Amino acid sequence: xGKNNVxxxxxxxxxxxxxxxxxxxxxxxxxxxxxxxxxEVPQGSNAVLVKNLYLSCDPTMQFRMRKAExxxxxxxxYVPGSPIxxxxxxxxxxxxxxxxxxxxxxxxTTFWEEYSLIQNPEKLYKIQHTDVPLSYYTGILGMxxxxxxxxxxxxxxxKKGECVFISxxxxxxxxxxxxxxxxxxxxxxxxxxxxxxVDLLKNKLGFDDAFNYKxxxxxxxxxxxxxxxxxxxxxEQVGGKMLDxxxxxxxxxxxxxxxxxISQYNLPHPEALENLLHIAFKRLTVKGFSxxxxxxxxxxxxETVLPYxxxxxxxxxxxxxxxxxxxxxxxxxxxxxxxxxxxxxKVASE
Amino acid sequence: xGKNNVxxxxxxxxxxxxxxxxxxxxxxxxxxxxxxxxxEVPQGSNAVLVKNLYLSCDPTMQFRMRKAExxxxxxxxYVPGSPIxxxxxxxxxxxxxxxxxxxxxxxxTTFWEEYSLIQNPEKLYKIQHTDVPLSYYTGILGMxxxxxxxxxxxxxxxKKGECVFISxxxxxxxxxxxxxxxxxxxxxxxxxxxxxxVDLLKNKLGFDDAFNYKxxxxxxxxxxxxxxxxxxxxxEQVGGKMLDxxxxxxxxxxxxxxxxxISQYNLPHPEALENLLHIAFKRLTVKGFSxxxxxxxxxxxxETVLPYxxxxxxxxxxxxxxxxxxxxxxxxxxxxxxxxxxxxxKVASE
Numbered sequence: 001x002g003k004n005n006v007x008x009x010x011x012x013x014x015x016x017x018x019x020x021x022x023x024x025x026x027x028x029x030x031x032x033x034x035x036x037x038x039x040e041v042p043q044g045s046n047a048v049l050v051k052n053l054y055l056s057c058d059p060t061m062q063f064r065m066r067k068a069e070x071x072x073x074x075x076x077x078y079v080p081g082s083p084i085x086x087x088x089x090x091x092x093x094x095x096x097x098x099x100x101x102x103x104x105x106x107x108x109t110t111f112w113e114e115y116s117l118i119q120n121p122e123k124l125y126k127i128q129h130t131d132v133p134l135s136y137y138t139g140i141l142g143m144x145x146x147x148x149x150x151x152x153x154x155x156x157x158x159k160k161g162e163c164v165f166i167s168x169x170x171x172x173x174x175x176x177x178x179x180x181x182x183x184x185x186x187x188x189x190x191x192x193x194x195x196x197x198v199d200l201l202k203n204k205l206g207f208d209d210a211f212n213y214k215x216x217x218x219x220x221x222x223x224x225x226x227x228x229x230x231x232x233x234x235x236e237q238v239g240g241k242m243l244d245x246x247x248x249x250x251x252x253x254x255x256x257x258x259x260x261x262i263s264q265y266n267l268p269h270p271e272a273l274e275n276l277l278h279i280a281f282k283r284l285t286v287k288g289f290s291x292x293x294x295x296x297x298x299x300x301x302x303e304t305v306l307p308y309x310x311x312x313x314x315x316x317x318x319x320x321x322x323x324x325x326x327x328x329x330x331x332x333x334x335x336x337x338x339x340x341x342x343x344x345x346k347v348a349s350e
Numbered sequence: 351x352g353k354n355n356v357x358x359x360x361x362x363x364x365x366x367x368x369x370x371x372x373x374x375x376x377x378x379x380x381x382x383x384x385x386x387x388x389x390e391v392p393q394g395s396n397a398v399l400v401k402n403l404y405l406s407c408d409p410t411m412q413f414r415m416r417k418a419e420x421x422x423x424x425x426x427x428y429v430p431g432s433p434i435x436x437x438x439x440x441x442x443x444x445x446x447x448x449x450x451x452x453x454x455x456x457x458x459t460t461f462w463e464e465y466s467l468i469q470n471p472e473k474l475y476k477i478q479h480t481d482v483p484l485s486y487y488t489g490i491l492g493m494x495x496x497x498x499x500x501x502x503x504x505x506x507x508x509k510k511g512e513c514v515f516i517s518x519x520x521x522x523x524x525x526x527x528x529x530x531x532x533x534x535x536x537x538x539x540x541x542x543x544x545x546x547x548v549d550l551l552k553n554k555l556g557f558d559d560a561f562n563y564k565x566x567x568x569x570x571x572x573x574x575x576x577x578x579x580x581x582x583x584x585x586e587q588v589g590g591k592m593l594d595x596x597x598x599x600x601x602x603x604x605x606x607x608x609x610x611x612i613s614q615y616n617l618p619h620p621e622a623l624e625n626l627l628h629i630a631f632k633r634l635t636v637k638g639f640s641x642x643x644x645x646x647x648x649x650x651x652x653e654t655v656l657p658y659x660x661x662x663x664x665x666x667x668x669x670x671x672x673x674x675x676x677x678x679x680x681x682x683x684x685x686x687x688x689x690x691x692x693x694x695x696k697v698a699s700e
Contacts, residue, residue, distance in 0.1 A: 072631050074602065074631065074632075239626065239627070243626075252424070258629050258630045259630060260630055261626070261627050261630060264626075264627055265627070269622075269624060270622075270623075270624050270625075270626065270627065271622075272619075272620075272621075272622030272623070273620075273622070273623060273626065274619060274620050275620075276589065276593075276611070276614075276620065276623065277589070277611050277614055277615070277620065278638075279608050279636060279637075279638040280608045280609060280610055280611060280638040280639075280640070281422050281424065281638070282424075282638060283637075283638045283639050283640055283643060284637075284638045285635070285636070285637050285638075286629060286635070286636040286637070287629075287633075287634075287635050287636070288628075288629040288630040288631070288632060288633045288634045288635075289630075289633050290630070290633055293603075293633060
């Protein structure tokens with residue numbers, strides 16, 4: 001713990017929500033503030049007090065910033081004037097909970113601040129494997145890992161030899177779904193929003209092919225170029241015109257797993273789809289899913305990916321900004337695709 | 351066989367496609383013509399020669415009338431100048447096929463004419479149970495029966511106690527899905543396009559409730575009235591605004607089975623849906639399906655429904671027009687919802 005000792009009162013830099021928003025979050029919807037915190041769990045509490053090391057930038061965080069009239073059921077909402085929260089990696093400094101001790105490394109829901117008192121540590125996972133980068137517990141070994149694993153293995157039931165298309169393919173989840181499908185022996189093509197990301201997919205992540213959707217005037221034609229015989233499985237993260245073009249290019253009995261539709265979240269009206277009829281005509285199965293329902297897969301995820309990570313058979317590309325004060329820009333950048341790989345914020349070293 | 355004897359040459363009234371169409375079929379896209387036919391299977395052929403008794407009017411028949419640029423894969427197309435075909439009930443007059451003999455009653459694909467020479471009788475089903483109306487083999491005991499049975503029991507896996515919504519609920523398939531769900535012990539509400547149909551659903555078909563979608567200014571509000579806690583299973587046949595409203599009212603993890611979207615088939619551009627995001631947020635499963643993939647269920651369908659029909663625990667409402675010459679109007683009427691129950695044409699008595 002170095003300079004911080006249990007019981008010390010220290011400065012605590014925080015990222016605060018200014019007010020509820022409509023539309024995309026902007027950097028100034030958040031601001032940095034400094035309060036004080038005592039590095040100690042109150043007597044009789046079963047909270048834990050942690051030092052935050054890495055914080056994850058996730059698209060769903062914007063939902064939690066929304067004005068009441070734009071809200072979705074099933075989400076809790078941030079409180080203006082208080083620090084936002086999200087997934088992160090942290091070190092326990094003091095614990096009132098029998099499952100955690102000072103010195104433990106954990107991942108799970110924490111706050112965007114240097115130190116956090118976490119009242120419900122049941123939602124934290126103790127980190128057992130530290131021979132891999134700790135930051136991976138915001139990505140391949142955390143929530144995005146569970147999403148990708150569930151999407152490919154449980155929701156999609158992807159099988160060897162299938163033709164797989166992945167949108168937002170260089171992102172936190174997409175890069176993993178593509179590599180999982182490749183490990184299964186599939187033909188895998190991804191779409192992304194820049195030439196640099198396309199190169200990453202083809203040269204570093206082992207995709208069979210990739211294209212920049214921003215440079216395609218006709219997404220249907222692009223998909224026909226890469227999938228002349230059609231798509232067996234589509235891992236959907238963007239929605240809108242991409243989904244509409246994919247529906248035209250699915251094989252009969254194809255499957256689509258939807259974990260998000262980032263292109264549609266903040267449009268005044270979502271884009272109109274013309275090709276939904278193909279769900280019926282092609283007898284497609286379209287499944288929405290969330291990692292929230294798949295945490296039981298976490299041990300399987302670790303068992304599967306840890307050896308691959310150690311043997312360098314799985315690559316995980318991270319876009320790490322240093323310093324909590326750079327967190328708001330990093331988070332906001334997600335919605336214009338500014339990130340290159342998994343976006344996260346390094347708050348402190350262990 | 352009465353007046354017709356094998357070997358006779360007789361007049362054969364037919365319903366002929368004038369030319370390929372765009373948009374909804376109109377009555378004058380079809381015309382009546384009379385040719386001659388010899389009531390005999392040619393030597394060495396394994397065709398069967400049948401007298402058509404009932405012909406089924408099915409929404410998908412319009413696809414087969416379409417101009418090339420509006421076609422869907424997986425359908426064969428009618429030939430202008432030739433009689434259209436579809437499902438029907440017929441009596442075998444002569445057979446070159448070992449599975450059929452003169453006098454057999456069959457259902458399956460036949461032509462819209464008085465007598466048909468069927469070159470591939472493998473697609474005909476021999477009718478074994480004749481203590482129920484023969485016309486039922488175009489409906490509850492035929493293709494719509496398989497669709498409804500597959501939709502509720504196999505695709506939807508509907509369970510006792512679930513909240514089930516059915517659109518186009520008084521139609522050939524809808525009336526069955528609703529009754530199947532009631533037999534399973536579900537709460538079932540249907541939508542239809544007239545007060546008369548709503549009364550039918552509530553008073554004769556045993557639906558818990560029903561509403562006329564044409565009289566609802568706000569479909570979302572209507573669904574909230576009938577499903578204050580949300581919908582577990584939606585049997586989708588119409589698409590468009592109804593589907594969009596349903597997406598807002600599904601429970602988390604709800605299921606939607608889609609066998610058609612009749613409201614959308616002929617729009618220049620299908621209606622825009624705003625609520626597809628809810629597939630992801632609510633982790634819905636949306637499955638397109640077709641009876642084509644479920645013929646293996648036919649024995650189970652018969653086993654299930656025949657006793658209920660005999661005990662009057664299942665009702666099947668038919669809208670029968672008499673005479674082949676009234677077939678075009680009956681078929682075209684489907685697309686404006688003119689039919690009251692399963693639409694079919696009686697061509698002849700046995």
